[in-house]
Amino acid sequence: MFAINDVPHTRLNLLTGERVLVSPHRSKRPWQGQVEDLATDNRPEYDPKCYLCPGNSRADGDQNPKYTKPFVFVNDFSALLKDSPDGQINVDNLLIAETERGICKVIAFSPRHDLTLPEMSIADLKLVVEVWKSEFQELAALPWINYIQIFENKGAIMGCSNPHPHGQIWAQNTLPVEIEKEDQQQKIYFDKHGKSILSDYLETELREKTRIIIDNEHFVALVPFWAAWPYETMIISKRHITNIADFTDAESEDLAKTLKELTTRYDNIFNTSFPYSAGMHQAPVNLGEQAHWHWHMHFYPPLLRSATVKKFMVGYEMLANPQRDITAEMAAETIRNQSTTHYKEGTNR
Secondary structure: OOOOOOOOEEEEOOOOOOEEEEOHHHOOOOOOOOOOOOOOOOOOOOOOOOOOOOOOEOOOOOEOOOOOOOEEEEOOOOOOEOOOOOOEEEEOOOEEEEOOEEEEEEEEOOOOOOOOHHHOOHHHHHHHHHHHHHHHHHHHOOOOOOEEEEEEEEOHHHOOOOOOOEEEEEEEOOOOHHHHHHHHHHHHHHHHHOOOHHHHHHHHHHHHOOOEEEEOOOEEEEOOOOOOOOOOEEEEEOOOOOOHHHOOHHHHHHHHHHHHHHHHHHHHHHOOOOOEEEEEEOOOOOOOOOOOOOOEEEEEOOEEEEOOEEOOOOOHHHHOOOEEOOOHHHHHHHHHOOOOOOOOOOOOO
8 A cells, every 4th residue: 555645656547448647746846837818707698699699690601599498400510421421541451541420419508608507507407418318319319320429618728619508419430439448448347247347436436435526316426536637527327327318307307416516616616617528428329238338427627726727638648648646536625625506606797
């Protein structure tokens, strides 16, 4: 054994088989590097120039309906196209490429231009969860789709091109790289133990408690033991569920509550609209039995020391493996100690 909050060490990511270097002794180093501009968060309820607000025209000329609930449409600038022709390139088994088919959708979470997930009501958040479920089912019904990625990029620092709170769904005919890693690791464990790896992992985390942030009837939010980003978290379903389509109504309600509480705690760390990339990992579709998969949702926020100082994945991280300074346990304590009342409540918007 060693002092895990003092000594440099590596931690194994159970879901990918990869390692992260943890260097807790560096957490107090002085910072003279890049400082981001503080993002302003004084958006109006409706912006006549916003491509996603109700009734407005989008970049391609289509007009949004005057929607009152989550609004879904095919991305006007999709990264994947459903009518891509089948084709391959192979030169000496060295230059290899093949076409990829898919569908990319955008989900405006609500008609309000100014409300991010932590500022929405539980009822409105549940509507978002229900849309995720219905869109997953609709896309999974297409026999050529093999994976459906539901995700959100929040904040300009994460490359979000429109400030109106929204998420995306990309569905495609092959498995992405990260999904292939998790698929392999989960299957190896399931075949050996007859249980999902996240079921056993969750039992261990609930026993240790040091990285737990939220523990309700159906979900646990925690900082993974192997977290690479400073305030990285993961939501895991307590029931072994392979995909969101199998959620009960009570589970959908609890996910909405979990999302609101977790993202509220995030915002309260630095009293700012906390940026992140978040997304669900769930079973592939139309590829037979997937009992080894266990639904979970990753949150990867970049902020490190303040609302203007972020973690960079460069140098060693790009050339070797991820590295972090504050430990998962330190990060969990910081998030856990935040209020579940949003810092904006009671202020003039």
